[in-house]
Amino acid sequence: xxxxxxxxxxAVLDAAGLLAGWWWVTVxxxxxxxxxxxxxxxLLAVLVxxxxxxxxxxxxxxxxxxxAVADLVAAMALNARGLGWVVIVxxxxxxxxxxxxxxWLGGVVRRLSAPQVASVQEESVEIVEAQxx
Amino acid sequence: MKRVSLRRLLDVxxxxxxxxxxxxxxxxxxxxxPALGGALNPGTGxxxxxxxxxxxxxxxxxxxxxxxxxxVSFEDNGIAHVKTGDDADLFRxxxxxxxxxxxxxxxxxxxxxxxxxxxxxxxxxxxxDRFERDLGLRRAAxxxxxxxxxxxxxxxxxxxxxxxxxxxxxxLRSDNRMPTQFAVLGYEPADWSPVDSLAVxxxxxxxxxxxxxxxxxxxxxxxxxxxxxxxxFPDVPENQQHPYAKGPFQKLPLTSLPQRAFPDxxxxxxxxxxxxQTKPGGPLAVGAELASLLASLGELPDNGSGTMGHSNSWVVxxxxxxxxxxxxxxxxxxxxxxxxxxxxxxxxxxxxHFTGVTTPGLPVPLLGKTDDFSWGLTASQRPTTLYYLEKxxxxxxxxxxxxGSWQPMTLLQEKIAVRGQSDVDHTIRLTSxxxxxxNEGITAAVWWxxxxxxxxxxxxxxxxxxxNVGEFRDxxxxxxxxxxxxxxxxxxxxxxxxNAGVAPQVDGHPPTLPLxxxxxxxxxxxxxxxxxxxxxxxxxxxxxxxxQREVTGDYPYQYSTSYNWVLHGWRDGEIVDRITSAxxxxxxxxxxxxxxxxxxxxxxxxPLLLEALNGEKLSDAExxxxxxxxxxxxxxxxxxxxxxxxxxxxxxxxxxxxxxWWKHYGVKQNPGxxxxxxxxxxxxxxxxxxxxxxxxxIQHDPENKYFSLPDGTKRTTTQVLxxxxxxSVKRTVxxxxxxxxxxxxxxxxxxxxxxxxxxxxxxxxxxxxxxNPRTINTAVGTRxxxxxxxxxxxxxxGPTWRLNVDWGxxxxxxxxxxxxxxxxxxxxxxxxxxVWSKGQFWPVLENDxxxxxxxxxxxx
Numbered sequence: 001x002x003x004x005x006x007x008x009x010x011a012v013l014d015a016a017g018l019l020a021g022w023w024w025v026t027v028x029x030x031x032x033x034x035x036x037x038x039x040x041x042x043l044l045a046v047l048v049x050x051x052x053x054x055x056x057x058x059x060x061x062x063x064x065x066x067x068a069v070a071d072l073v074a075a076m077a078l079n080a081r082g083l084g085w086v087v088i089v090x091x092x093x094x095x096x097x098x099x100x101x102x103x104w105l106g107g108v109v110r111r112l113s114a115p116q117v118a119s120v121q122e123e124s125v126e127i128v129e130a131q132x133x
Numbered sequence: 134m135k136r137v138s139l140r141r142l143l144d145v146x147x148x149x150x151x152x153x154x155x156x157x158x159x160x161x162x163x164x165x166x167p168a169l170g171g172a173l174n175p176g177t178g179x180x181x182x183x184x185x186x187x188x189x190x191x192x193x194x195x196x197x198x199x200x201x202x203x204x205v206s207f208e209d210n211g212i213a214h215v216k217t218g219d220d221a222d223l224f225r226x227x228x229x230x231x232x233x234x235x236x237x238x239x240x241x242x243x244x245x246x247x248x249x250x251x252x253x254x255x256x257x258x259x260x261x262d263r264f265e266r267d268l269g270l271r272r273a274a275x276x277x278x279x280x281x282x283x284x285x286x287x288x289x290x291x292x293x294x295x296x297x298x299x300x301x302x303x304x305l306r307s308d309n310r311m312p313t314q315f316a317v318l319g320y321e322p323a324d325w326s327p328v329d330s331l332a333v334x335x336x337x338x339x340x341x342x343x344x345x346x347x348x349x350x351x352x353x354x355x356x357x358x359x360x361x362x363x364x365x366f367p368d369v370p371e372n373q374q375h376p377y378a379k380g381p382f383q384k385l386p387l388t389s390l391p392q393r394a395f396p397d398x399x400x401x402x403x404x405x406x407x408x409x410q411t412k413p414g415g416p417l418a419v420g421a422e423l424a425s426l427l428a429s430l431g432e433l434p435d436n437g438s439g440t441m442g443h444s445n446s447w448v449v450x451x452x453x454x455x456x457x458x459x460x461x462x463x464x465x466x467x468x469x470x471x472x473x474x475x476x477x478x479x480x481x482x483x484x485x486h487f488t489g490v491t492t493p494g495l496p497v498p499l500l501g502k503t504d505d506f507s508w509g510l511t512a513s514q515r516p517t518t519l520y521y522l523e524k525x526x527x528x529x530x531x532x533x534x535x536x537g538s539w540q541p542m543t544l545l546q547e548k549i550a551v552r553g554q555s556d557v558d559h560t561i562r563l564t565s566x567x568x569x570x571x572n573e574g575i576t577a578a579v580w581w582x583x584x585x586x587x588x589x590x591x592x593x594x595x596x597x598x599x600x601n602v603g604e605f606r607d608x609x610x611x612x613x614x615x616x617x618x619x620x621x622x623x624x625x626x627x628x629x630x631x632n633a634g635v636a637p638q639v640d641g642h643p644p645t646l647p648l649x650x651x652x653x654x655x656x657x658x659x660x661x662x663x664x665x666x667x668x669x670x671x672x673x674x675x676x677x678x679x680x681q682r683e684v685t686g687d688y689p690y691q692y693s694t695s696y697n698w699v700l701h702g703w704r705d706g707e708i709v710d711r712i713t714s715a716x717x718x719x720x721x722x723x724x725x726x727x728x729x730x731x732x733x734x735x736x737x738x739x740p741l742l743l744e745a746l747n748g749e750k751l752s753d754a755e756x757x758x759x760x761x762x763x764x765x766x767x768x769x770x771x772x773x774x775x776x777x778x779x780x781x782x783x784x785x786x787x788x789x790x791x792x793x794w795w796k797h798y799g800v801k802q803n804p805g806x807x808x809x810x811x812x813x814x815x816x817x818x819x820x821x822x823x824x825x826x827x828x829x830x831i832q833h834d835p836e837n838k839y840f841s842l843p844d845g846t847k848r849t850t851t852q853v854l855x856x857x858x859x860x861s862v863k864r865t866v867x868x869x870x871x872x873x874x875x876x877x878x879x880x881x882x883x884x885x886x887x888x889x890x891x892x893x894x895x896x897x898x899x900x901x902x903x904x905n906p907r908t909i910n911t912a913v914g915t916r917x918x919x920x921x922x923x924x925x926x927x928x929x930x931g932p933t934w935r936l937n938v939d940w941g942x943x944x945x946x947x948x949x950x951x952x953x954x955x956x957x958x959x960x961x962x963x964x965x966x967x968v969w970s971k972g973q974f975w976p977v978l979e980n981d982x983x984x985x986x987x988x989x990x991x992x993x
Binding site for chain 2: 019020021022023027054060061062063065066068069073077078079080081090097100101102104107111112
C-alpha cells in the first residue's frame with residue numbers, strides 16, 4: 001500500500017510540475033522519495049509514477065493528436081515519417097533516466113546521513129539497495 | 134570497514150556521474166540536440182499542440198489595440214476574410230493572422246533578410262548571413278523606417294501590422310501554443326518590428342531582381358571576339374519576340390536616382406544591430422540527430438527562399454472576350470515551398486477592399502483585385518544589379534581608385550552570432566558603388582537597386598485605393614524596386630501594362646557586364662517613369678508579359694540583352710498565339726491556358742527538323758521518332774512521348790552548332806561551371822540564350838558563318854539539324870530504350886513541393902508532371918544532384934499562385950500549390966496541391982458570398 005501511495009504521489013507531483021513547465025521536478029521528486037524511503041519497491045513506484053506522469057501529461061497536451069505530434073517531431077529530428085513512436089519511447093526513457101538519477105542521488109544522501117551498521121549482512125543489503133536506487 | 138567505505142565512495146561517485154550525464158544534456162543540450170528538459174517536457178516542449186496545427190475554430194479573441202471590433206471568417210480551405218471598422222485595424226489583423234499561421238516562416242525569412250540565420254542554425258548559414266549583411270537589406274530597412282514621416286500611411290500600416298504580429302506571439306506564448314518547430318529548434322522568436330517588415334520586403338525584391346548575370350557572362354565576353362559575343366548574345370534575342378511596348382519611343386531626359394550614401398545614415402555607428410533578436414535555448418553544434426535538420430536549414434536560400442522569378446500575366450480587352458469586359462490572368466513563378474511564399478486573404482475596411490496574396494512579413498497584397506480593378510506582376514528583365522570592378526592594390530587593402538585618386542572604403546564591423554560556437558567577426562567593405570562582394574568568382578562592388586531608398590509600401594497603399602487606370606498608373610510613378618511589369622484590367626473596360634522601377638543608365642558602358650570602377654562608368658540617371666515601357670488599351674486588344682523583352686530594338690535607352698535574362702519569347706509566344714487564335718476568350722479558357730504545356734520552342738523547331746530530314750536515310754528508331762514527331766502537337770503532357778526526344782534535341786542543336794566554336798575561342802567556364810553546358814544534353818545559362826539564337830538563325834539567317842566549323846569546313850543548317858537529330862535519337866534510345874512506350878514523359882518528369890525547412894519527410898511529391906521552363910505552365914528544376922548536375926526534370930519551381938478575374942461575368946478564381954498553414958499537422962498545410970496539380974481552382978469569394986466554416990470575433 002505504501003509503495004502504491006508513493007507511486008501516486010510521485011505521479012501527481014511530477015505531472016503538476018511538468019504542466020507548469022518544470023521538467024526538473026521529476027528529478028527532485030524522485031530524489032525526495034528515495035531519500036525518505038528505501039527499497040526496491042520504492043524505486044519501482046518512483047519509476048512507474050514518473051512514467052505515468054509523463055505519459056499522461058503528454059496525452060493531456062496532445063490528446064488524440066499525440067501520434068501526429070510525435071510524427072512531426074520525428075520528421076523534423078529524424079527526417080523520417082512514421083517514426084513518431086520512437087519519439088514517444090525516447091521521451092519516456094528520458095523521463096525514467098531523470099527519475100533514476102534523482103533516486104540515486106536521494107538514496108546516496110540518505111545512506112550518507114544514516115548511522116553506519118557493522119553487520120555485513122546489513123551492509124550487503126544496503127549495497128544491493130544502492131545498486132538499485 | 135575499508136571495503137564498505139569504498140563501496141560508499143563508488144555509490145556517491147556513481148550517483149553524481151549518472152546525474153551529470155542525464156542533467157547536462159537536459160539543461161544545455163548535447164551536440165545538435167536542444168536542451169532535452171525543455172524540449173521533451175510535456176508541458177512546454179514538443180508535445181504542445183501549436184495553434185496552427187488545426188483548422189481555425191470559431192470564438193472570441195482579444196487583439197489589443199483594435200479600435201473597433203473585427204472579424205476573420207475562414208472558408209473550409211483556409212482562405213481568410215478580414216473585416217474591420219478601421220484601416221489600421223485591417224493591417225493589425227493581417228499581422229495577427231500571419232503570425233498565427235506562418236510564424237516560423239516569418240522568423241526564418243526575417244533572419245535571412247537580416248543575416249541572422251546562423252544565430253539559431255549554426256555555421257551552415259554563415260555564408261548566407263555574410264552575403265545578406267554585405268548586401269545590406271537591414272541597413273536599408275533601418276534607414277527607410279527612420280525616414281518615414283509620421284503622416285505617411287505606410288508608417289501607420291507597418292506599426293499596426295507589427296503590433297498584430299506581436300499580439301499573436303504574446304497570445305501563443307501565454308497559451309503555450311507556439312509552433313512545434315521552435316521547440317525542436319530550441320528557441321523562440323523575438324518581437325516583430327516595422328524594420329523587419331521592410332527587410333523582408335527587400336528580400337522579396339532580392340528573389341526577383343538580384344542577379345549575377347554580368348559577372349557570369351563576362352567569362353564569355355572576355356574570351357570571345359567582340360563580334361562573336363554580339364552575334365551569339367545580341368541585345369534583342371534572335372528568336373521571335375513579342376514586346377508589348379512597340380513604340381514610337383521618345384527619349385526623355387534621365388531622372389536622378391534616389392540618393393543612397395555609404396554608410397547609410399542609420400548605421401553611422403558602423404555596427405549592424407541585426408543579431409540578438411532571439412533567445413536560443415542553448416548551444417547547438419552539428420553532430421547529432423538534428424544535424425541533418427540544421428544542414429537542410431543551412432540550404433534554405435537554395436530552396437524555399439531562393440531565387441527564380443519568372444511570371445506570366447496577360448490582360449485581354451472586352452473586344453476579345455465572351456463577357457465583353459476585360460479578363461486578367463496572372464501567375465507568378467517562384468520556387469515551390471511548403472508553406473508557400475503566399476498567404477491569401479480578403480481584406481475589408483472603410484478605406485480598402487482587396488482580395489489577393491500577401492507575403493508573411495508584409496501587410497499588403499502583392500497581386501490580386503479590388504472592387505475596381507485586378508492586377509498582376511511579372512519581373513522585368515532590365516538590369517538593376519550592376520558590378521563595378523574596383524581597382525585596388527595590395528598595399529592599400531581598404532582603398533579603391535576612383536576619379537583619379539585613392540579613396541578610402543567605408544568599413545562596417547559586425548559580429549555574427551553563430552549557434553554552437555563563438556561570434557564571428559565580419560567586415561563589410563563599401564566603395565562609392567556598393568559593398569565589395571564575390572560573385573561568380575569575381576570580386577566587385579555591387580550596385581543593386583534593391584537597397585535604394587524607397588517608399589514602395591506607400592505606392593501599394595495608393596494603388597489599392599485607385600479607381601481607374603490613371604490613378605493606378607500614378608500610384609506606380611515612385612516605385613523604385615524591383616523592376617516589375619504591373620498588368621491591369623478594370624471594371625470600366627480598360628486594360629494596361631506598366632513597367633515600373635528605376636532603370637540605371639551608364640554612359641559608354643553596357644550595364645549588363647562588369648563595369649570599371651575608376652569613375653568612367655558612373656550611373657548617369659534612370660529612365661524616367663514616363664519613358665518606361667507601357668501599354669494602355671492597345672488596338673490588338675491584349676497585352677502579354679511573360680518576362681520577355683518589353684520593348685523593340687529601337688528603344689532609345691540602355692535596356693536588357695539576350696543574356697542578362699534568359700528564356701525569351703517562348704511563353705509569351707504561346708500565350709499570344711492562343712489569345713489571337715481563339716474566338717471570344719471565355720473565363721474558363723483563360724484559366725485553362727495557365728495549365729498549358731505546349732512547347733513554343735518545339736512548335737518552331739520541329740517542323741524545321743522534319744523538313745531537313747526529307748531525303749535522309751533513317752534507321753528504324755529514327756523513322757519511328759519522325760513518325761512520332763509528325764503526330765505531336767507540341768504539348769509536353771505527362772503522357773506524351775516526344776519530350777523525351779526533344780529534351781535532348783533542343784540542347785544538341787546548339788551544342789552541335791556552338792560547341793566547336795567555344796572550344797576554338799577557349800571560352801572559360803565560371804567557377805560553378807553552369808555558364809556553358811558540361812555535355813551535349815546538359816542545360817546551362819548560355820545554352821538558354823543560344824537556343825533562341827540558333828533558332829532565329831535557322832529561320833532567318835541559314836548562311837550564318839557559325840553553322841560552319843572553325844577550320845573552315847562548310848556546314849548547312851540541314852546538316853546541323855540532321856546531326857543533332859541522329860545524336861538525340863541515339864541518346865534517347867540509349868536512355869529510355871527502343872520501345873517508344875518507355876519514353877512517357879511522366880516517367881522521369883516530376884514536380885516536388887519541398888518543405889521550407891528542407892525536411893524531405895515533410896515534402897509533398899514528387900508527382901508525375903509535364904511541361905518545362907519554356908511552357909506557360911512552367912516547370913523549372915532548381916536543384917542539382919550530388920555531382921552538381923542540374924536536376925532539370927525535377928521541377929521545384931513554377932506557378933506559385935494563379936489568378937483569373939473576368940470583369941464581365943464577375944467570376945474570379947485562384948489557387949496555390951500549398952496551403953494557408955505552415956504546420957504539417959494542419960489540414961491546411963498542402964490542401965491546394967491536388968487542386969493546383971489538376972489545373973483546378975478555388976473560387977475567389979468576397980463579401981456575402983463567403984461560405985465561412987469558422988469565424989473569429991476580435992475585440993480589444
